[in-house]
Amino acid sequence: MRDVFSTSFPDMAATSLLDSIPHGIAVIDRDLKIVAINEFLEALTGVVRADVTGVYVDFVLRSNIARRGRTFREVLSSGEPLVLDGDIVSRDRRKLPMQFTISPLRNRAEEVVGLVIVLDDLSAMVASVGLGADADVTDSIIGQSPKMREVFDLIPLMAHTEASVLITGETGTGKDKVAEAIHKSSSRAGKPFIKINCGALPESLLESELFGYVKGAFTGAVKDKPGMFRLAQGGTLFLTEIGDMPLPLQVKLLSVLDDREFFPLGGEKKIKVDVRIIAATHRPLKQRVAAGEFREDLYYRLNVLHLHLPPLRERETDTRFLLNHFLRFFAERTGSSAKNFNDEALRRLMAYPFPGNIRELRNIVEYCVNICQNREIDIEHLPKYLFSSPVPVDANLPTEVEPLALVQVVPGPQPIQETGKDWLALEKELIISALTQTRGNRSKAADILGWGRTTLWRKLKTHGLVTPPVPSNTSEET
Amino acid sequence: MKILLTVHDKSIAPRFDQATEVIIAEHDGHRMVGDLRTIILSRRGAEDLSDLIVKEGIDCVVCGGIEENYYRFFTWKKITVFDGIIGSHSEALQMAISGTLRSGTILPSAVEE
Numbered sequence: 001m002r003d004v005f006s007t008s009f010p011d012m013a014a015t016s017l018l019d020s021i022p023h024g025i026a027v028i029d030r031d032l033k034i035v036a037i038n039e040f041l042e043a044l045t046g047v048v049r050a051d052v053t054g055v056y057v058d059f060v061l062r063s064n065i066a067r068r069g070r071t072f073r074e075v076l077s078s079g080e081p082l083v084l085d086g087d088i089v090s091r092d093r094r095k096l097p098m099q100f101t102i103s104p105l106r107n108r109a110e111e112v113v114g115l116v117i118v119l120d121d122l123s124a125m126v127a128s129v130g131l132g133a134d135a136d137v138t139d140s141i142i143g144q145s146p147k148m149r150e151v152f153d154l155i156p157l158m159a160h161t162e163a164s165v166l167i168t169g170e171t172g173t174g175k176d177k178v179a180e181a182i183h184k185s186s187s188r189a190g191k192p193f194i195k196i197n198c199g200a201l202p203e204s205l206l207e208s209e210l211f212g213y214v215k216g217a218f219t220g221a222v223k224d225k226p227g228m229f230r231l232a233q234g235g236t237l238f239l240t241e242i243g244d245m246p247l248p249l250q251v252k253l254l255s256v257l258d259d260r261e262f263f264p265l266g267g268e269k270k271i272k273v274d275v276r277i278i279a280a281t282h283r284p285l286k287q288r289v290a291a292g293e294f295r296e297d298l299y300y301r302l303n304v305l306h307l308h309l310p311p312l313r314e315r316e317t318d319t320r321f322l323l324n325h326f327l328r329f330f331a332e333r334t335g336s337s338a339k340n341f342n343d344e345a346l347r348r349l350m351a352y353p354f355p356g357n358i359r360e361l362r363n364i365v366e367y368c369v370n371i372c373q374n375r376e377i378d379i380e381h382l383p384k385y386l387f388s389s390p391v392p393v394d395a396n397l398p399t400e401v402e403p404l405a406l407v408q409v410v411p412g413p414q415p416i417q418e419t420g421k422d423w424l425a426l427e428k429e430l431i432i433s434a435l436t437q438t439r440g441n442r443s444k445a446a447d448i449l450g451w452g453r454t455t456l457w458r459k460l461k462t463h464g465l466v467t468p469p470v471p472s473n474t475s476e477e478t
Numbered sequence: 479m480k481i482l483l484t485v486h487d488k489s490i491a492p493r494f495d496q497a498t499e500v501i502i503a504e505h506d507g508h509r510m511v512g513d514l515r516t517i518i519l520s521r522r523g524a525e526d527l528s529d530l531i532v533k534e535g536i537d538c539v540v541c542g543g544i545e546e547n548y549y550r551f552f553t554w555k556k557i558t559v560f561d562g563i564i565g566s567h568s569e570a571l572q573m574a575i576s577g578t579l580r581s582g583t584i585l586p587s588a589v590e591e
Contacts, residue, residue, distance in 0.1 A: 047564075055589055091562070
């Protein structure tokens with residue numbers, strides 16, 4: 001049976017008070033069950049307060065401090081506040097260092113009726129501007145080439161303004177990481193960083209995800225949903241794949257950027273927001289503007305600060321640096337004996353154009369480390385699809401390797417320069433070849449190409465290779 | 479198909495890396511095959527648990543919060559992951575078997591417990 005405190009707290013306008021505090025806050029009763037959480041904690045955990053009222057607190061917090069509830073019970077019994085450092089796993093699967101302040105809540109009779117838990121996000125302090133000092137190196141941005149140094153120089157400058165940022169670059173170049181680094185280096189670092197993929201959701205769903213809705217706005221809207229703009233209040237909203245945003249939504253986004261307020265779906269009350277926008281796309285936005293697929297006014301509104309991330313093939317020395325970096329990382333993580341690449345494997349890797357950029361390079365190294373049982377990664381440990389890829393002859397190959405040796409050993413199509421085709425055409429051929437090889441199985445084709453299924457799906461759409469919908473009883477894998 | 483659930487008493491454990499107990503169930507697509515197997519882990523940690531999942535040939539993991547690295551690792555290994563589950567493990571298992579479980583689901587049992 002829930003007591004008076006549990007049932008009356010949400011009605012005491014206390015939730016508005018909680019929402020005004022820029023830290024995650026949970027109010028719990030003596031049974032350690034949620035009475036209320038604020039919007040900030042909703043953003044951190046991805047849950048909606050109405051869904052978790054009455055749920056045991058640590059199922060919502062996902063912290064490492066609960067000790068099966070003993071920590072909270074100690075505060076309840078002692079009546080003394082407690083401050084602890086720990087971490088939580090957030091809605092977007094990140095482990096975030098937190099300072100937890102657990103304080104008793106008393107009624108007028110001075111009895112402890114519950115606890116208030118305040119979560120202070122320490123990641124901005126721990127992350128050391130997010131450029132290479134993270135404990136998890138895969139979350140860092142790594143590079144030594146002059147082009148990446150230019151990017152590193154620009155990040156702090158962009159962090160110190162409030163203007164919108166547009167990040168462009170091919171898939172796998174690290175747009176997400178850079179957006180997060182800008183947020184972490186900015187004055188908004190302690191506030192939410194919310195990412196939404198504008199290309200992954202249909203228009204109506206994207207609109208409700210971004211702007212939220214009120215109860216009864218449409219069939220199935222059984223409760224209010226705050227939307228990403230409200231969840232990112234005070235922080236940064238990262239709109240990835242902005243080039244794929246439907247035109248009608250572009251109008252609404254532009255309006256929010258100009259006025260800093262909007263109506264949720266079905267709502268009659270305007271919501272004011274203070275959110276910085278970082279947008280990213282792998283598409284050529286100017287061309288899309290010219291083609292009438294992207295609004296020119298929104299383009300200029302987002303493109304106040306522009307950061308272009310170079311593809312790996314333009315980052316000269318970085319390929320080798322990243323190969324060694326990820327080799328060390330995965331070998332350590334998996335306990336593999338692999339210590340280095342031999343000349344032949346290195347030559348093949350250095351000659352490969354990495355169309356999937358760093359994401360693909362990372363996946364290839366992870367594959368090698370898992371396959372290789374020796375100290376040295378040999379050519380036989382590389383993913384097979386590398387051998388069906390064109391091998392461009394590159395003057396910058398490692399000097400210790402005989403350039404002609406590999407061309408003779410490894411069969412493969414002609415080098416890129418001799419085909420007379422651009423990369424897109426070659427990529428299309430590679431996709432068709434992989435799909436033919438796997439008899440149309442997209443998962444297996446994605447494996448061969450070293451991409452995720454989503455990447456393959458996007459590329460299939462780009463190249464116009466998407467087949468019409470299949471009958472419902474057909475396997476999803478085909 | 480083998481399903482592994484990270485558990486905490488009667489519930490799904492709040493965090494993958496903090497779980498000290500798992501349940502392994504097998505089903506043939508319609509019903510359970512054999513008995514549920516409970517394994518008490520000698521220590522908590524995502525690495526050890528990941529090793530166990532791979533060694534056991536698990537096809538589906540049902541858990542609470544999980545870090546992106548492990549989520550991606552399992553996806554790469556073709557292991558389905560339903561994460562962010564809140565509620566009783568028996569209810570989560572039934573839903574996993576019937577194909578109705580989704581990541582982030584808060585089960586009705588979460589409030590009752």
